[in-house]
Amino acid sequence: MKAIERVEDVRGRAREIATSVVAEDSAKEDREGAWPERSLRALTDAGLTALHVPRELGGHGLGLEALVVACEEIGRESPSAAICFGMHCVATAVIAAKATDHQRERYLEPIAAGEHLTTLALSEPGTGSHFWIPETQIEPDGDEHILRGTKSFITNGGHADSYVLSVAGVEAGGGEGTFSCVVVDAGSEGMEWQEEWVGFGMRGNSSRAVELRDVRLPRENLLGEPGDQLWYTFEVVTPFFLSAMAGTYLGVAVEAVEVARDHVGGRRHSHTGELIGSDPVVGLRLGEMWLEMERTRQLIYKGARAGDVQEGDALLAILGAKAAAADSSVLLANEAMTLSGGRGYAEQGKLTRLLRDARASHVMAPTTDQLKQWIGRALLGLPLV
Ligand SMILES: Cc1cc2nc3c(=O)[nH]c(=O)nc-3n(C[C@H](O)[C@H](O)[C@H](O)COP(=O)(O)OP(=O)(O)OC[C@H]3O[C@@H](n4cnc5c(N)ncnc54)[C@H](O)[C@@H]3O)c2cc1C
Numbered sequence: 387m388k389a390i391e392r393v394e395d396v397r398g399r400a401r402e403i404a405t406s407v408v409a410e411d412s413a414k415e416d417r418e419g420a421w422p423e424r425s426l427r428a429l430t431d432a433g434l435t436a437l438h439v440p441r442e443l444g445g446h447g448l449g450l451e452a453l454v455v456a457c458e459e460i461g462r463e464s465p466s467a468a469i470c471f472g473m474h475c476v477a478t479a480v481i482a483a484k485a486t487d488h489q490r491e492r493y494l495e496p497i498a499a500g501e502h503l504t505t506l507a508l509s510e511p512g513t514g515s516h517f518w519i520p521e522t523q524i525e526p527d528g529d530e531h532i533l534r535g536t537k538s539f540i541t542n543g544g545h546a547d548s549y550v551l552s553v554a555g556v557e558a559g560g561g562e563g564t565f566s567c568v569v570v571d572a573g574s575e576g577m578e579w580q581e582e583w584v585g586f587g588m589r590g591n592s593s594r595a596v597e598l599r600d601v602r603l604p605r606e607n608l609l610g611e612p613g614d615q616l617w618y619t620f621e622v623v624t625p626f627f628l629s630a631m632a633g634t635y636l637g638v639a640v641e642a643v644e645v646a647r648d649h650v651g652g653r654r655h656s657h658t659g660e661l662i663g664s665d666p667v668v669g670l671r672l673g674e675m676w677l678e679m680e681r682t683r684q685l686i687y688k689g690a691r692a693g694d695v696q697e698g699d700a701l702l703a704i705l706g707a708k709a710a711a712a713d714s715s716v717l718l719a720n721e722a723m724t725l726s727g728g729r730g731y732a733e734q735g736k737l738t739r740l741l742r743d744a745r746a747s748h749v750m751a752p753t754t755d756q757l758k759q760w761i762g763r764a765l766l767g768l769p770l771v
Pocket of ligand 1: 473506507508509510511513514515516517538539540541542585588591593746748749750751752753755756
């Protein structure tokens, strides 16, 4: 497949799939808690799951801005599908960051060919929202490693072909909070999936837990050097993970403004014959919604573009991007529901789903409070964690 050159081409391809397959399936997936299989297939067939594979391996070699754009467009129709897509992209970027020849051949080339889906598994039940502190242990054993522990809330859980995990232990460099990343193939003996994910929102993303009972892993599946934890966390996971989530929840904010605009710009009361939107209070509230969305959009794209060219002030905007997207998506889905009246409040309506999905943004680590704290610490020149 020909490499995608421009970010706007990513938007075009993502929009086309979002308004067709993703939009067609999103209500049913939410109702049934079903993983968005058809949407992921369509995104793969359009080459979008190869966004972060280097060009020399058949991918598009794109960065954070492309990730935000794709997640925004998919997120407008299904935040669940956007996060499933986004976590594949983050894990791809982690594998690509320091890939060996073996890892290129086994993971990155199949991803470029649309034959492999991966995902990120950092969170654990013990350390919760402190995703940078894994307790899953890695232990050397001859030519292999042995993994023991539990990973929780794995988006694409049970559906991906491989899982990028953070692990702690001797091989990870030792010491509290140190870890390395490994890639584990689906179906490895000793991986025991826990119950299905049933969320308040984000119901289509199969965020399941897996227990790792003495899972044997070839040594060549260690990513980077033992104890590369700070490098992976801050150079790869943080910018890609935050951009995927910021794009997804920006999609909710954008769509909330559109839904509200459609309603107040299309509905007339019979007794006046006037559009609801011509009421000064309604017009003002719609204007405020747009301002909130646009401020958030500008911050998110500033962070992604600055990150792509490694500008010095990228970090603050990237941290702020997910926090702002979380605040805006919940606020605007809620506001849109007010302006859309009884129709917007319908149980199976799009806004109901968007509002429930948006609510996950404050829970998904780094949480909004953590991000704001980190911005403050960065401004003071203190270490983030
Ligand atoms: C839909 C969904 C998808 C997810 N997908 C993935 C995934 O693909 N990969 C992955 O690795 N993880 C994923 N997660 C996990 C997620 O990122 C969080 O790590 C996890 O939900 C938080 O763990 P916990 O429930 O134990 O929260 P707890 O650790 O119990 O925290 C509860 C709350 O306490 C507050 N809090 C805790 N610590 C602090 C602090 N230091 N500062 C400020 N406030 C704090 C926050 O409000 C937090 O929400 C997903 C979660 C959800 C809901």
